[in-house]
Amino acid sequence: MRISKEDALDLFKNAPLPLLCQKANEEKEKRHGKNVFWVNNRQINYTNVCVLHCSFCSFSKIKKSDANAYDWNLQEITEKARDAVRGGARELHIVGGLHPDHPFEYYIEMLSSLRKDFPGVNLKAFTAVEICHFAKLSGRHVREVLADLKNAGLDALPGGGAELLSEEIRHRICGKKESGAEWLEVHREAHKMGIPTNATMLFGHIESIEDRLEHLELLRNLQDEAPGFFAFIPLVYHPEKNALGIRVKEKTSEEDILRTIAVSRLYLDNFPHIKAYWIQTGISTAMKALHAGASDLDGTIMEEKITHAAGAETAIGMSPERMRSLIREEGLVPVERDALYDVIQ
Numbered sequence: 019m020r021i022s023k024e025d026a027l028d029l030f031k032n033a034p035l036p037l038l039c040q041k042a043n044e045e046k047e048k049r050h051g052k053n054v055f056w057v058n059n060r061q062i063n064y065t066n067v068c069v070l071h072c073s074f075c076s077f078s079k080i081k082k083s084d085a086n087a088y089d090w091n092l093q094e095i096t097e098k099a100r101d102a103v104r105g106g107a108r109e110l111h112i113v114g115g116l117h118p119d120h121p122f123e124y125y126i127e128m129l130s131s132l133r134k135d136f137p138g139v140n141l142k143a144f145t146a147v148e149i150c151h152f153a154k155l156s157g158r159h160v161r162e163v164l165a166d167l168k169n170a171g172l173d174a175l176p177g178g179g180a181e182l183l184s185e186e187i188r189h190r191i192c193g194k195k196e197s198g199a200e201w202l203e204v205h206r207e208a209h210k211m212g213i214p215t216n217a218t219m220l221f222g223h224i225e226s227i228e229d230r231l232e233h234l235e236l237l238r239n240l241q242d243e244a245p246g247f248f249a250f251i252p253l254v255y256h257p258e259k260n261a262l263g264i265r266v267k268e269k270t271s272e273e274d275i276l277r278t279i280a281v282s283r284l285y286l287d288n289f290p291h292i293k294a295y296w297i298q299t300g301i302s303t304a305m306k307a308l309h310a311g312a313s314d315l316d317g318t319i320m321e322e323k324i325t326h327a328a329g330a331e332t333a334i335g336m337s338p339e340r341m342r343s344l345i346r347e348e349g350l351v352p353v354e355r356d357a358l359y360d361v362i363q
């Protein structure tokens with residue numbers, strides 16, 4: 019039987035950590051046995067210029083003239099993709115700031131050109147927040163924007179931009195961003211059109227455990243109504259060089275991360291995977307998460323900018339060999355996948 023929000027809250031707050039992890043691991047093993055999924059991928063953050071300035075973001079630059087602002091052209095993006103494909107990449111994870119100038123056609127061209135040059139790689143591109151930005155730019159409905167992107171080669175949407183879906187916290191940390199309901203609507207539309215997506219949750223700042231559970235409830239309800247989520251990714255808030263960091267001095271604890279992952283596995287019974295995003299948790303905590311409900315490690319990444327701008331101390335990428343050996347050292351089985359969770363033999 020499915021657990022209620024109240025059960026999940028009680029488990030989060032009161033269950034002894036080893037017992038909670040064990041229960042979540044049993045759920046993980048029912049679905050995936052000893053398998054741990056990972057992808058040879060590359061993140062491409064095509065620009066850091068952004069019209070919003072979310073209080074937790076250290077990556078974006080509001081002014082194009084800022085000395086650290088950048089905006090890669092198609093040739094630079096293609097070079098990064100070529101480099102990744104040479105190294106065996108099966109997924110390009112493409113997200114960026116909300117640039118004020120580029121027309122919607124620019125993003126269509128980006129995808130169609132990558133699709134043409136690299137037919138064997140999945141394009142997991144543009145968060146729901148970018149999709150809403152494109153809809154505003156082009157004066158078109160989200161559904162039409164998604165349809166055009168799909169025609170241009172889009173395979174899946176990443177899960178970013180969800181932050182905290184509970185309106186009160188969302189308003190306090192990123193009041194100018196689309197509402198939680200709008201974020202959910204983009205994913206609903208995508209799922210109905212056969213575009214799979216992921217979902218994230220930015221945690222470890224000013225939110226309560228109740229707020230986290232409300233976030234999970236909204237995701238579970240959407241997955242019941244319009245299935246299409248592959249993975250849930252709890253994102254660990256990093257406090258350096260952003261406004262929210264004035265109030266929240268430190269990254270949250272390992273115990274909080276493991277409890278969040280374990281409760282997510284137990285509560286999100288309709289999500290195939292919970293990801294341990296090693297870039298943010300750190301490798302040692304990610305390995306513990308593999309015994310606490312997580313069944314996916316994201317991937318090799320190759321270049322990470324968003325969390326490193328906010329003080330992450332992990333490497334910016336990992337070789338496929340290291341990924342495999344880390345998983346094996348835990349007594350688990352590495353399974354290489356693509357962005358659509360098809361297994362690479």
Ligand code: V47
Binds near residue numbers: 216
């Ligand atoms: O949307 C921004 C978050 C997200 C900070 O779908 C921060 O497979 C921590 O969504 N501390 C982008 N996090 C990353 C993302 C993602 C990552 C890996 C896999 C997938 C997937 C998606 O990063 C943003 C925002 O929520 N973020 N600033 C920060 N200071």
Ligand code: SF4
Binds near residue numbers: 116
């Ligand atoms: Fe822009 Fe995304 Fe950073 Fe918000 S989190 S300021 S939308 S790049």
